[in-house]
Structures are given as C-alpha cells and as structure tokens.
Amino acid sequence: MSVRGAARGSALWTVVAVVAAAITLPFGESVIGVQLAAIGRTFDAGGAPLQWLVNGYMLTFATSILVAGVAADKLGRRRLFAAGLLVVGLANALAIVAPSLGWLIGLRAAAGLGAGTLLATGPALLAARFPDDDKPRARAFAAFGSAAGSGIAFGPLVGGLVMDQFGWRAVFAVYLPFIVLAALLLGRIAPSRNPDAPPIDAAGIGLFVACLGLVVLAIQGSGYTATLRAGLVGVAIGLLVLLVWVERTQTHPAVEPGLFANPTFRVMSLTMTCWQIGVAISMVYVPAVAVAGLGASPAAAGASILPMAVLLFAATPLGPWLVSRAGIRGFVLACITTMALGDALVWASLTAPAPWPTIGLVAGLSLIGLGGGTANGSMDNLAMATIAPERAGMAAGLFQTVRIGSAALAVAAAGAVVAIGHHPSESLSGEAGVTARYAMLAGVSALVMLAVAGLCLVLLQSKIRKGHPSP
CATH class of the missing domain: 1.10.287 (Helix Hairpins)
Incomplete structure (x- = not known):
C-alpha cells in the first residue's frame, strides 16, 4: 500500500474508533432514567442514594474533562483515549453483576471518569489527524457530533427495549460492543502528543x-x-x-475566570445552563417518570424522549439563520423562551386529567427540543466568536466545563425533587407522587429559564451601553 493510501486508511480508522466511543458518551447520561425504578426495586432503595447513580456519573464526567485534556497533550492522546476505553468498558462490564447499590454507584462514577476522558481525547485525536481546516476534518467532526447525538436520541429507546427483554443489568452490556470496536482499532490510530503542553x-x-x-x-x-x-x-x-x-x-x-468578563461568552454560558435545565433534566428524568409515574413499560418510556431528540437534530440549522435575522438577543430570547414554554406545558398537562398528561408531555418535549436544537447549533460558535485566537483553546475547554458542570448541577437538583425509587413510607408515593413532583419541577424550571432569559437581555444591553458592537 502506498504511503498516501496508508494515511487515508489511518484517518478512516481514527474516525471510526472515535465515533464508536462517542456513541457511548450521552448514552451513559440518558439511559439511566429508564433503569432507575427497577434498580430501586432490586436494592430496595430510593431518594438520595438512588440519585447518586446519576450524580456520581455526572460529577466525575464534568471534572475529568479538565484533567484529561491537559494530560492527553502531555502524555499522549491515544494513550489517554485507550485509558478511557478501558475504564468505561470495565466499569460497565462489572456493573452487570454489581452486588449492591454502593458498588453500582462506584462503578457509575468510574464510568463517568472514563467518559470524560473520551470526550476530551476523541476530538483531540481528530484534530491531530486532520490538522488542516478542510472538508475531511469537517466531515470527521460532523460524524463525531452525529454519533454523540445518536446516543441522546436512541439511548433511552435501545435501553428500554433491552430492559424489557433482559432486565436492567443487561442495559450496561449495550456499551461494550462500541468500546471493544474502538479498542480493536487503537493500533491503527497514529500516536500524537504536544511536548510543549503547559503543566497541569x-x-x-x-x-x-x-x-x-x-x-x-x-x-x-x-x-x-x-x-x-x-x-x-x-x-x-x-x-x-x-x-x-x-x-x-x-x-x-485550568479555569480562566476572566473569560466571563466577555459579555457574549457570559450570556452563552447562561444559555447553555438553560439548555441543561430544559434538555438534560428531560433526557434523564422523563423516561424515569414515564415508568414510575405513568406506568409505562421501559421500551415505551425510552420512546417518550423521541419527540425532543428528533427536534434537537432537526432544529440545529435554525440557529445560524435566527442569529442572522434577529441577532444574539433575539436568538437567546427565542431559544430560552421556547424551552421554558415547553416545561410550562409539561407542568400544566401533568396536573390535568387523562389523556392530557401524555399529549402535553409530547408537545412540551417537542418545544424543548425545538428551542434546544436551535440553541445547540450556535451556542459554541457565538461563545468563541469574540475570543482572541490565542485564548481559543482555553475558552473552548472552559465552555465544555460549563456545559457538563451545569448538567451535573441541574440533574442533581432534579433528582432531589423527583426522588425516583422505592418509597414505602412516603404518603405521596407511587404514580401520583412521582408525577406531581416532576410537574412541580417542570414549572419551577420554566420560571428559572424565563428569569435567566431576562438576565441575558440585561447583560447584552449593558454590552451595547459600554460601546461594544450591537448584538
């Protein structure tokens, strides 16, 4: 094989390996909602202990990105990518036979650590393999984004189908084929590192x-x-x-506070926080509420998130169009308000008699997906647009930290309110209690997002008064 042909082959296998790993990243966050009620019954647990299955994963996921990004540059991106695969694979394999809730929480936290490492090193491997800003590089990153998005869209559905047939433990096996495929391709990925990388x-x-x-x-x-x-x-x-x-x-x-002095970066960080309040909470807890609150099967609960997931993809091209027509202020207001209206509709419908809970849940999730998909297409771009090129890497890392950190806090707060699991001594337990708690959460989320939208408009108006270009 010629050198050029070998290079093309190496590039292809790098993309395939990174894409295979990327599919598992949001799957770990989204599918657990389908499993929570069944895990609670198995270990006779509920409330805060059970929520640590979600929080432990999100916490280690959020914090490991900072470490892995710098460590990969110094120690080798392929080496850290391989370590992430090993940790995720072992953690999920052992989760299948976890003997107690404590063991399962620890394994989920380990899986989050590995997932954060994969998120930090996967794009870095693509950037190193396609150093030029050309069409192959764009296609590679598009494939990475689509793969991660597929985990959001189809993770709960696949997890629900597997759980219907084989139980909650078998869901952890879904990760393994993707991890094994990526691991088998490690030898075809060219090693890369930056010997001049800054210290950790x-x-x-x-x-x-x-x-x-x-x-x-x-x-x-x-x-x-x-x-x-x-x-x-x-x-x-x-x-x-x-x-x-x-x-x-x-x-x-590792964390540059001065970047938040930039008004646009600050506003996009707040918009991202609203995105996590609307999308991440729904992604994790709507399937859980569908099982524990509405009595749905795991497969039906997994499918419940599809209206939001489909629009998260379909609405992405609306972001640049909306920015060009309405500016940053119009973009922020439209995206956050649409997600807030979606949560408000969920709140109103879940407190109404049948069949309105189901109808309202589908409509509300569709609005959250519409607003979230429109925002998702442009938040990163707008956040980086006013940052000097020499600070771009640091700013991108900080924005990803805001993304995952706000998700961890939003999901933790939601878990404390919804409290999925076994509650034998609770008077407001069972279907009515879970549904009522999630309805209250959706209503509060809508109010919080509307308040943040108002704050964003104030910050952007302040930017104009200080002489910055009109957003």
Missing part, C-alpha cells in the same frame, strides 16, 4: 472539583439538615472565591 494546573482543578462536589452533596445529601446544607454551600462559595484568586495567579489556568 492541579490547584485549579482540585478547587473546581471540590466546589462542584460540595454543591452536589448539599443538594443531594440524604438526611442533611438545612444548617448542614447551608454550611456546605458556604464552604463551596469560599472555595469558588479561592479558585478565582488562584487562577488569576496561574500562567496556564
């Missing part, structure tokens, strides 16, 4: 992990008093202040 900012990463972990613990801690929760939040705030101070003294900070 251990202090910044440690403070960020501690801050995020304390907030999640305050939200989800079982049996904690209000005083203890307030104390945990107070310590987290203190660590956040210390993080800002420490990172301002670092030459190569």
Whole structure:
C-alpha cells in the first residue's frame, strides 16, 4: 500500500474508533432514567442514594474533562483515549453483576471518569489527524457530533427495549460492543502528543472539583439538615472565591475566570445552563417518570424522549439563520423562551386529567427540543466568536466545563425533587407522587429559564451601553 493510501486508511480508522466511543458518551447520561425504578426495586432503595447513580456519573464526567485534556497533550492522546476505553468498558462490564447499590454507584462514577476522558481525547485525536481546516476534518467532526447525538436520541429507546427483554443489568452490556470496536482499532490510530503542553494546573482543578462536589452533596445529601446544607454551600462559595484568586495567579489556568468578563461568552454560558435545565433534566428524568409515574413499560418510556431528540437534530440549522435575522438577543430570547414554554406545558398537562398528561408531555418535549436544537447549533460558535485566537483553546475547554458542570448541577437538583425509587413510607408515593413532583419541577424550571432569559437581555444591553458592537 502506498504511503498516501496508508494515511487515508489511518484517518478512516481514527474516525471510526472515535465515533464508536462517542456513541457511548450521552448514552451513559440518558439511559439511566429508564433503569432507575427497577434498580430501586432490586436494592430496595430510593431518594438520595438512588440519585447518586446519576450524580456520581455526572460529577466525575464534568471534572475529568479538565484533567484529561491537559494530560492527553502531555502524555499522549491515544494513550489517554485507550485509558478511557478501558475504564468505561470495565466499569460497565462489572456493573452487570454489581452486588449492591454502593458498588453500582462506584462503578457509575468510574464510568463517568472514563467518559470524560473520551470526550476530551476523541476530538483531540481528530484534530491531530486532520490538522488542516478542510472538508475531511469537517466531515470527521460532523460524524463525531452525529454519533454523540445518536446516543441522546436512541439511548433511552435501545435501553428500554433491552430492559424489557433482559432486565436492567443487561442495559450496561449495550456499551461494550462500541468500546471493544474502538479498542480493536487503537493500533491503527497514529500516536500524537504536544511536548510543549503547559503543566497541569492541579490547584485549579482540585478547587473546581471540590466546589462542584460540595454543591452536589448539599443538594443531594440524604438526611442533611438545612444548617448542614447551608454550611456546605458556604464552604463551596469560599472555595469558588479561592479558585478565582488562584487562577488569576496561574500562567496556564485550568479555569480562566476572566473569560466571563466577555459579555457574549457570559450570556452563552447562561444559555447553555438553560439548555441543561430544559434538555438534560428531560433526557434523564422523563423516561424515569414515564415508568414510575405513568406506568409505562421501559421500551415505551425510552420512546417518550423521541419527540425532543428528533427536534434537537432537526432544529440545529435554525440557529445560524435566527442569529442572522434577529441577532444574539433575539436568538437567546427565542431559544430560552421556547424551552421554558415547553416545561410550562409539561407542568400544566401533568396536573390535568387523562389523556392530557401524555399529549402535553409530547408537545412540551417537542418545544424543548425545538428551542434546544436551535440553541445547540450556535451556542459554541457565538461563545468563541469574540475570543482572541490565542485564548481559543482555553475558552473552548472552559465552555465544555460549563456545559457538563451545569448538567451535573441541574440533574442533581432534579433528582432531589423527583426522588425516583422505592418509597414505602412516603404518603405521596407511587404514580401520583412521582408525577406531581416532576410537574412541580417542570414549572419551577420554566420560571428559572424565563428569569435567566431576562438576565441575558440585561447583560447584552449593558454590552451595547459600554460601546461594544450591537448584538
């Protein structure tokens, strides 16, 4: 084979390996909602302990991205990608036979660690393999995005179908063929690293992990008093202040607080937070509510998320069009308001008699998908558009941290409210209790998103007054 042909083959196998791994990333976040009620029955658990299956994964997923991105540049991207595959594969294989809820929570946290490593190293491998900004590079990244999106769209459905036939444990086996395929192709991926990569900012990463972990613990801690929760939040705030101070003294900070001084970056970060409130909470907990609250089968519960998932794909091209027609303010207002209206419709319908809960859930999820899909097509681009090229890498890493960190907090808060699982002593348990709690959550989410939309408009108006170009 010629050198050129070998290079093309290596490029193809790199894309296939990264795409196979990418499919598993959102699957780990989205499919657990289908499993929660059954896992709760198996281990006679509910409430906060059961929610740590979600929170443990999201917390390690969010925090490992910071470490893996820098470590991959220094130690080798292929090497870290292989480590991520190993951790995800082993964690999910062992989850199939987990003997207790504690073991399962620990394995889910390990899987989140591996998933964050794959998210940080997969795109880096593609960027190294396609260094030029050309059509093959664009196609490679489009394939990565589509693969990750397919996990959102079809993860709950596939998980529900598998669970209907083989039980909740078998769902963890769905990850394994994709992980094995990627692992078999490792030898065909060219190694790459950056010998001049900056040192790992251990202090910044440690403070960020501690801050995020304390907030999640305050939200989800079982049996904690209000005083203890307030104390945990107070310590987290203190660590956040210390993080800002420490990172301002670092030459190569892991978290650059100064980027939030940029009005557009700040507004896109708030828009991303609303996206997670609307989309991530629905993705995890609508299937769970469908099973535990509406009495649906796991397969039907998995299919319940499809209206949102389809529109998350279909509405993506609307983002650039909306920005060109209505500007950033119109884009932000339209996207957030549409998602808020979707959650408001879910709230109204779940408190109404049949058949309105089902009808309203489909319509509400469709609106969330429409607003989320439109936003998803342009948030990253707008966040990066006003950042100097020499700070682009740092800004991209921080924006991904905002993406996953806000998802972790949103899902933790939702889990504390919905409390899927076994509640033998609770008076408002069973279908009515779960449905009522999720309805309340959807209503509060709608109000929060509308408030954030107003804050975004104020921030963008302030940008204009300070002499920046009109958004």
